[in-house]
Amino acid sequence: xxxFLYQGCSLEAGGVHYxxxxxxxxxxxxxxxKEIEDWNCCGASISYVGGNDLSVDILxxxxxxxxxxxxxxxxxxxxxxxxxxxxxxxxxxxxxxELLKQVNEILAEGRLKYSGKIRVRxxxxxxxxxxxxxxxxxxxxxxxxxxxxxxYVGCQSVRPYGEYDSVEKPVIQDRxxxxxxxxxxxxPNKMRxxxxxxxxxxxxxxxxxxxxxxxxxxxxxGKIISTVCPMCQMNLEAYQGRMNKAIGTDFKVPxxxxxxxxxxxxxxxxxxxALDRLLISADxxxxxx
Amino acid sequence: MEQVVGPKYGFGGGKAYDQSFAREVYEKVDAGDxxxxxxxxxxxxxxxxxxxxMDYSPxxxxxxxxxxxxxxxLSSQAIMLCTSxxxxxxxxxxxxxVMEIMHGLAHYALRQGYKPREExxxxxxxxxxxxxxxxxxxxxxxxxxxxxxxxxxxxxKLMLENKNMGIGMxxxxxxxxxxxRPIKNIKSFKKMLDKAKAMGKxxxx
Numbered sequence: 182x183x184x185f186l187y188q189g190c191s192l193e194a195g196g197v198h199y200x201x202x203x204x205x206x207x208x209x210x211x212x213x214x215k216e217i218e219d220w221n222c223c224g225a226s227i228s229y230v231g232g233n234d235l236s237v238d239i240l241x242x243x244x245x246x247x248x249x250x251x252x253x254x255x256x257x258x259x260x261x262x263x264x265x266x267x268x269x270x271x272x273x274x275x276x277x278x279e280l281l282k283q284v285n286e287i288l289a290e291g292r293l294k295y296s297g298k299i300r301v302r303x304x305x306x307x308x309x310x311x312x313x314x315x316x317x318x319x320x321x322x323x324x325x326x327x328x329x330x331x332x333y334v335g336c337q338s339v340r341p342y343g344e345y346d347s348v349e350k351p352v353i354q355d356r357x358x359x360x361x362x363x364x365x366x367x368x369p370n371k372m373r374x375x376x377x378x379x380x381x382x383x384x385x386x387x388x389x390x391x392x393x394x395x396x397x398x399x400x401x402x403g404k405i406i407s408t409v410c411p412m413c414q415m416n417l418e419a420y421q422g423r424m425n426k427a428i429g430t431d432f433k434v435p436x437x438x439x440x441x442x443x444x445x446x447x448x449x450x451x452x453x454x455a456l457d458r459l460l461i462s463a464d465x466x467x468x469x470x
Numbered sequence: 471m472e473q474v475v476g477p478k479y480g481f482g483g484g485k486a487y488d489q490s491f492a493r494e495v496y497e498k499v500d501a502g503d504x505x506x507x508x509x510x511x512x513x514x515x516x517x518x519x520x521x522x523x524m525d526y527s528p529x530x531x532x533x534x535x536x537x538x539x540x541x542x543x544l545s546s547q548a549i550m551l552c553t554s555x556x557x558x559x560x561x562x563x564x565x566x567x568v569m570e571i572m573h574g575l576a577h578y579a580l581r582q583g584y585k586p587r588e589e590x591x592x593x594x595x596x597x598x599x600x601x602x603x604x605x606x607x608x609x610x611x612x613x614x615x616x617x618x619x620x621x622x623x624x625x626x627k628l629m630l631e632n633k634n635m636g637i638g639m640x641x642x643x644x645x646x647x648x649x650x651r652p653i654k655n656i657k658s659f660k661k662m663l664d665k666a667k668a669m670g671k672x673x674x675x
Contacts, residue, residue, distance in 0.1 A: 390519055
């Protein structure tokens with residue numbers, strides 16, 4: 182199981198605990214992840230301000246061309262924003278020969294060329310369809326018994342095509358949560374938007390979105406929220422304190438990446454699971470397991 | 471030329487929409503021509519997480535484009551309140567890429583000198599600046615540049631408001647302390663972006 186890891190910018194900073202835990206989990210599951218050399222930012226959700234469509238297509242196409250030149254393995258994108266953009270542009274290029282031609286004219290500036298052969302996949306897709314639940318179950322040493330987890334998928338993780346899970350009611354993350362021994366609580370708001378890249382500049386509007394997500398998770402009995410997107414993790418966790426002050430709520434819900442729960446269940450250390458990187462500690466709930 | 475329609479059916483004369491803005495959108499706005507497929511059902515509006523904050527829902531924006539309301543569309547708050555959640559795209563029964571059109575309209579409006587949501591426009595500008603300069607985005611650098619592009623008093627206020635979060639990020643080692651370095655092939659990367667800007671549709675004025 183060899184893949185390119187498209188790490189993306191967030192996983193080097195605010196979401197670094199995703200990277201740390203992902204690498205530990207990948208090792209335990211026998212996955213080899215190779216970084217795409219000299220990768221560039223995917224543009225994320227706010228790129229339309231500075232770039233036109235073609236510029237944003239180029240951001241993705243350059244990464245795809247690099248991956249093709251460096252071995253052509255499937256790209257795994259753990260960040261949902263990276264995933265949706267790379268995957269969307271990839272499909273556009275594969276289905277529109279005129280666009281591919283135009284993009285290649287531009288990529289030639291860096292002596293790069295893309296033929297359209299790469300596959301872009303989300304981490305959840307690879308964990309479920311390539312690794313499989315059996316192998317995940319077999320790696321569990323300390324099942325997370327009794328830990329009630331609300332699996333927050335976030336809007337971009339399976340969209341726009343729904344290639345590996347439903348775009349409205351996805352289930353894969355919940356299956357993984359159950360495979361590591363925890364309980365996946367029902368979570369109707371699991372696909373509701375967290376505010377994404379607008380958070381810093383549209384605080385008031387985004388607080389409401391986050392309040393609904395956290396409130397729903399709690400109402401369903403979820404003690405920990407698990408996610409697969411660094412933007413979701415940041416918005417749901419890092420802004421919680423500020424939001425509590427601003428709108429008079431008192432949330433203190435730990436928000437972790439699914440890979441952190443997996444690493445914990447695999448019996449890896451707290452450091453390998455990057456539990457020491459959380460602003461709101463998940464220890465009280467995980468220690469009880 | 472003013473076109474009068476309707477009288478022969480006995481309903482009196484009505485004025486036809488001025489279609490020049492719709493044509494402008496189809497030709498010059500990224501994904502703008504996709505708007506032609508909209509049948510005004512409103513599923514996009516019902517799916518939008520920030521609909522209540524918008525002056526016009528996406529459906530209304532499209533109706534305004536068709537009815538030639540250039541000023542209303544390009545200065546509307548709605549076109550810059552999109553969180554990019556793709557709900558409208560996955561639910562549209564006509565497969566209209568609603569979100570992409572909203573982004574296209576926002577980009578076009580900004581190029582035309584409109585600033586529908588000033589703060590988001592500023593943040594987005596700094597974000598793109600990071601991409602162009604480094605090939606990557608350095609979260610703390612974008613945030614700092616965004617804060618510091620305000621007048622001093624406001625910049626300080628913003629930094630104080632975000633202080634605790636910044637300290638948290640530092641404390642839990644979730645912030646890069648050193649400045650981000652450009653990617654190896656930054657020169658050719660910039661050339662690519664320059665070329666895409668010139669060849670693309672959205673920037674045409």
